[in-house]
Amino acid sequence: MFDRLPARVRVYEVGPRDGLQNEAVFVPTEDKVRLVEYLHAAGLRDIEITSFVNPRWIPPLADAEHVAAALRDAPLADCRLTALVPNERGLERALENGVREVAVFMSASETHNQRNINKSIADTWPAFAPVFARCIAEGVRIRGYVSAVWGCPYEGEVAASQVTDIAQRLLDLGVYEVSLGDTIGVGTPRQTARLLEALLERIPANALAMHMHDTRGTALANCLVGLELGITTFDASIGGMGGCPYAAGASGNLATEDLVFMLHGMGVETGIDLGHLARAGAFAQACLGRELPGRALKALCAAG
Ligand code: HMG
Ligand code: MG
Numbered sequence: 001m002f003d004r005l006p007a008r009v010r011v012y013e014v015g016p017r018d019g020l021q022n023e024a025v026f027v028p029t030e031d032k033v034r035l036v037e038y039l040h041a042a043g044l045r046d047i048e049i050t051s052f053v054n055p056r057w058i059p060p061l062a063d064a065e066h067v068a069a070a071l072r073d074a075p076l077a078d079c080r081l082t083a084l085v086p087n088e089r090g091l092e093r094a095l096e097n098g099v100r101e102v103a104v105f106m107s108a109s110e111t112h113n114q115r116n117i118n119k120s121i122a123d124t125w126p127a128f129a130p131v132f133a134r135c136i137a138e139g140v141r142i143r144g145y146v147s148a149v150w151g152c153p154y155e156g157e158v159a160a161s162q163v164t165d166i167a168q169r170l171l172d173l174g175v176y177e178v179s180l181g182d183t184i185g186v187g188t189p190r191q192t193a194r195l196l197e198a199l200l201e202r203i204p205a206n207a208l209a210m211h212m213h214d215t216r217g218t219a220l221a222n223c224l225v226g227l228e229l230g231i232t233t234f235d236a237s238i239g240g241m242g243g244c245p246y247a248a249g250a251s252g253n254l255a256t257e258d259l260v261f262m263l264h265g266m267g268v269e270t271g272i273d274l275g276h277l278a279r280a281g282a283f284a285q286a287c288l289g290r291e292l293p294g295r296a297l298k299a300l301c302a303a304g
Contacts, residue, residue, distance in 0.1 A: 002228070002266065004228055004230070005227055005228070005266060005267070005268055006227065006230070006232050006268060007268065007269060008232070008268065008269040008270070008271075009227070009232045009233065009234060009268055009269075009270060010045075010046060010232060010233045010234075010270075011044060011046070011233075011234055011235075011236055011256060011259060011260065011263075011270050011272060012046040012047075012048070012179070012209060012233055012234065012235045012236070013039050013044045013046065013047045013048065013235075013236065013237070013238065013256060014048045014211070014235050014236065014237050014242065014253055015035070015039070015236075015237040015238035015239070015241050015242065015253075015256065015284065016032055016035055016036055016039070016047065016048060016049050016050060016067075017048040017049060017050055017051050017061070017083070017084055018048065018237055018241075018242040018253055019237040019238065019239070019241030019242040019252065019253065019284070020032065020060050020061060020241065020242075021051060021058050021060055021061055021242070022060070022241075022242055023060050023241065023288055024060075025060075025287075025288050025289065026059065026060055026062075027060070027287045027288070029063045029066040029067055029070065030070075031283075031287045032049075032050070032067050033067060033070045033071060033074065034283065035238070035280065035283060035284055035287065036067075036071060036074075036076070036081070037074065037076070038276075038279060038280035038283050039238060039277075039280050040076045040079050041276050041279075041280070042272055042273055042276035042277040042279070042280050043270070043271045043272040043273050043276065043277075044079075044256075044272060045078055045079050045080060045271065046079075046080050046082070047079060047080070047081055047082070048081075048082045048083070048084065048103065049067055049071055049081045049082065049083055050063075050064040050067045050068060050083050050084070051064060051083065051084035051085075051090075052064050052083055052084065052085045052089075052090035052091070052093045052094045052099075053084065053085075053090060054086075064083065064093065064094075064097075065093060065096070065097050068081075068083060068094065068097035068098060069097045069098060071098075072097060072098030072099075080101050080141075081099070081100075081101065082099075082101040082102060082103050082143060083099045083101075083102055083103070084102070084103045084104075084105060085102045085103070085104060085131065086104070086105065086117055086127075087127050087128075087131065088127075088130045088131055088134070091130075091131050091134060091135070095134075095138070095140070099140075100140055100141070101140060101141040101142075101143070102131075102135060102140060102141075102142055103142070103144070103145060103179075104128060104131060104142060104143075104144055104145070104170075104175070105117070105144070105145035105146075105147060106121065106124045106128075106144075106145070106146065106147070106166065106170075107121070107146070107147040107148045107152070107183075108146050108147065108148050108149050108152075108158045108162050108163045108166055109147075109148040109152035109154065109155045109158050110155070111152060111154035111155050112147060112148045112152050112153065112154060112183070113147075115154070116147065121166070125169075132173050132174050135174070136174055141176055142174055142175045142176065143175055143176065143177055143178075143179060144167070144170035144171075144175035144177070144178045144179070145178070145179045145181055146163060146166050146167055146170070146178055146179070146181060147181040147183045148181065148183050149163050149180045149181055149182060149183075149187075149195065150182040150183075150184075150186050150187035150191065150192070150195070150222075151182075151184060151186040151187070152184075153183075153184050153248055160194070160195050160198040160199070161198070163180070163195070163198075163199065164198060164199050164201075164202055164203065167180070167208070168202055168203060171203065171207055176207075177206075177207050177208065177209050177233065178203070178207060178208055178209070179208075179209040179210070179211045179235055180195075180199075180208060180209065180210055180211060181211040181212075181213075182210075182211070182212045182213055182219070183213060184213060184215060185212065185213035185214055185215025185216050185218070185219065185251065186215070186216065186218075187212065187218055187219075187222045188218055188221070188222070189218070189221045189222055189224070189225045192222040192225040192226065193225050193229065196208075196225065196226060196229045196231070197229070200229065200230070205229065205230035205231055205232070206230075206232065208231055208233075209231065209233035209234065209235060210222065210223055210226045210231055210233070210234050210235065211235035211253070212234075212235070212253065212254045213242070213251060213252065213253050213254070214240060214251070214252060214253065214254045214255070214258075214293070215251045215252075219253075219254035220254065220258060220259065220262055223254065223259065223262075224262075227268070234254070234259055235253065235254075236253055236254045236255060236258075236259045236260075237252060237253035237254070237255065237256060238255070238256045238257070238277070238280050238281050238284050238292075238294075239252075239255055239256075239257070239284045239285060239292030239293070239294040240252040240253065240254065240255035240258070240292055240293040240297075241253070241284060241288070241292055251293075252292075252293055255281075255292070255293065255294030255295065255296065255297060256272075256277060256281075256294070257274065257277050257278065257281060257294050257296035257297045257300065258294055258295055258296045258297075260272050260274055260277060260296075261274060261296040274296075274300065275300070277300075278297060278300035278301060281294060281297040281300070281301070282297075282301060285297075
């Protein structure tokens, strides 16, 4: 067992975006910036820093411009800082503030797409067209998310063929990878194996990432299946913060420390230092004024 594990995986940190977007507390800009600096100090080299969506929809990230501008001037060596953008307006705001990598997002389920970005799936493609054109012209890298892959809060089951078609189309348009979202954390390992096997018939493993919310405690088990099937990029959020405000009951992402603890224990490198990661987690807890759900963080803090 486990003889196909990769030697190294890339952990893509979404805490400052996916984590903070669902928090009731507005974290001041300087603390958001410090959180990113803590994450960088822990060895993370892919960090999603904020979101240029309509601030009326996501008030906790209404300071996206200030966060991006402050980080443009911060000396974070070798780090790719990504911002979420839903449309041309969001891209414009991101570029004006020095962002050089963006993530677009849509859902594999019609109803979740409508609730999340106020458009049908069919109407999402034309809205993306100017975003892709400008990014390609300006050499800005694009990541693509597909949400509700393991299940939709409104429609239930989502067909693997629908996920594959959307992921393939995003890749054809120019995203460098597609991150598959278990937005409401309902995936279980056998389902994950079937889903990934279907996707991998058409899409290479190095063009896919897994973005698991840990609502029901199955995120790590699903990642282990992904690892076995050749996936080498996993999204995670410091302390397990997060959720999608347009998917009722969606809770935090898989905690970065839980993922890194498991990977290191299995001999898989990440380039991340767990001690420093615990400091980032403790800082996130202090910013939010509450204990975060990540389990390894609790253990690391208890051990001092
Ligand atoms: P809309 O209302 O359909 O947009 O929203 P519109 O084009 O009709 O414009 C309406 C107003 O919004 C106008 O302002 C626009 O200027 C403004 P007004 O004239 O009324 O004053 N507007 C904007 N303002 C700032 N930045 C923009 C922007 N675009 C329009 N970019 C829109 C469409 C997509 C903007 C809206 O639905 C929205 O902001 N949705 C965001 C929802 C969201 O952030 N969800 C969470 C992120 S996704 C997620 O968490 C899942 C993920 O983690 C993966 C997973 O877990 O599965 C990625
Ligand atoms: Mg998410």
